[in-house]
Amino acid sequence: MKVDENSQPQAQSPSPRNLKEEIIRLKKEKGAVILAHYYQKGEIQDLADYIGDSLALAQIAQKLDAKIIVMCGVHFMGETAKILCADKKVLVPDLEAGCSLADSCPADDFAKFIKAHPGHTVISYVNTSAQVKALTDVLVTSSNAEKIVETFPKEEKIIFGPDRNLGTYINSKTGRNMVLWDGACHVHEKFSIEKIIELKKEHPGAKVLVHPECKQPLHILADKVGSTAALLSFAQKSDAQEFIVATESGILHEMQKKCPEKNFIPAPPDEAGCACNECSYMKLNTLEKLYRCLLDEAPEVHVDADIAEKAKRPIERMLSLS
Ligand code: 13P
Numbered sequence: 001m002k003v004d005e006n007s008q009p010q011a012q013s014p015s016p017r018n019l020k021e022e023i024i025r026l027k028k029e030k031g032a033v034i035l036a037h038y039y040q041k042g043e044i045q046d047l048a049d050y051i052g053d054s055l056a057l058a059q060i061a062q063k064l065d066a067k068i069i070v071m072c073g074v075h076f077m078g079e080t081a082k083i084l085c086a087d088k089k090v091l092v093p094d095l096e097a098g099c100s101l102a103d104s105c106p107a108d109d110f111a112k113f114i115k116a117h118p119g120h121t122v123i124s125y126v127n128t129s130a131q132v133k134a135l136t137d138v139l140v141t142s143s144n145a146e147k148i149v150e151t152f153p154k155e156e157k158i159i160f161g162p163d164r165n166l167g168t169y170i171n172s173k174t175g176r177n178m179v180l181w182d183g184a185c186h187v188h189e190k191f192s193i194e195k196i197i198e199l200k201k202e203h204p205g206a207k208v209l210v211h212p213e214c215k216q217p218l219h220i221l222a223d224k225v226g227s228t229a230a231l232l233s234f235a236q237k238s239d240a241q242e243f244i245v246a247t248e249s250g251i252l253h254e255m256q257k258k259c260p261e262k263n264f265i266p267a268p269p270d271e272a273g274c275a276c277n278e279c280s281y282m283k284l285n286t287l288e289k290l291y292r293c294l295l296d297e298a299p300e301v302h303v304d305a306d307i308a309e310k311a312k313r314p315i316e317r318m319l320s321l322s
């Protein structure tokens with residue numbers, strides 16, 4: 001009997017009930033490794049082989065011996081992994097997962113900015129497109145920015161982009177006067193200092209944990225300023241029982257897992273009732289999309305070979321200095 005292939009029922013997605021088991025099965029079958037940033041949905045973090053901040057994810061990607069890397073994070077994280085592992089298939093469950101901070105620094109404009117500041121070393125945050133990385137001398141993340149800036153002589157003329165808040169923080173910590181690109185993250189700039197001060201009155205013993213992408217008044221108020229991994233580590237080591245956390249709220253999942261007896265309070269954004277302390281880009285990745293991405297081995301991250309070659313140097317320089 002001749003069967004019309006088009007009449008065959010399409011393979012159905014597994015029901016949400018067995019989505020997790022299907023992801024684990026496909027991952028093993030395809031020799032894939034799942035990396036997840038701390039801002040991913042908790043259910044994705046729980047399924048990942050590795051979770052970490054942006055520095056840790058780049059370091060892990062560089063050393064991985066896997067055919068497929070699934071980067072559960074945003075596009076620039078997938079690009080960084082692809083640049084480091086050109087021979088591997090790098091997938092991001094939703095390629096629309098962008099970054100407002102990376103978008104605040106278009107490569108053409110950044111090139112003009114560099115041209116307007118001759119003789120300056122260019123240091124860029126990892127939250128940038130591959131094109132911006134290709135214009136950069138050395139990359140940093142929030143974990144290693146201070147250390148890497150300090151490897152340059154005090155009199156070195158430096159451009160720092162794109163995050164004005166991280167740049168301001170590093171200037172204040174190192175006593176430098178780096179020229180800052182005027183970019184920012186729409187999530188980290190939304191936290192309300194007034195509401196955090198109110199929360200402190202209600203929870204006087206709470207320590208305030210602040211990501212350096214937040215505005216400067218929060219840096220001054222903070223008990224600890226650091227990357228997601230640094231804030232997590234501080235919470236684990238601290239004797240305090242309560243913490244007000246001013247960064248994307250996804251980190252609370254791992255904080256609560258690592259310290260079940262402690263209380264983590266998400267810092268409120270300035271608009272009442274909005275979910276502005278959630279990164280809408282990070283949250284585009286879902287279990288369903290992760291499953292589809294493993295099944296179809298798509299969407300895949302591609303980086304132009306010429307750009308990748310130029311962008312690889314500042315990434316590797318950062319990794320060797322970290
Ligand atoms: P870290 O993971 O380096 O703390 O950076 C946070 C971030 O903005 C990722 O989008």
Ligand code: SF4
Nearest residue numbers: 099100101185187279
């Ligand atoms: Fe970008 Fe901000 Fe989202 Fe991080 S939290 S991915 S910096 S938009």
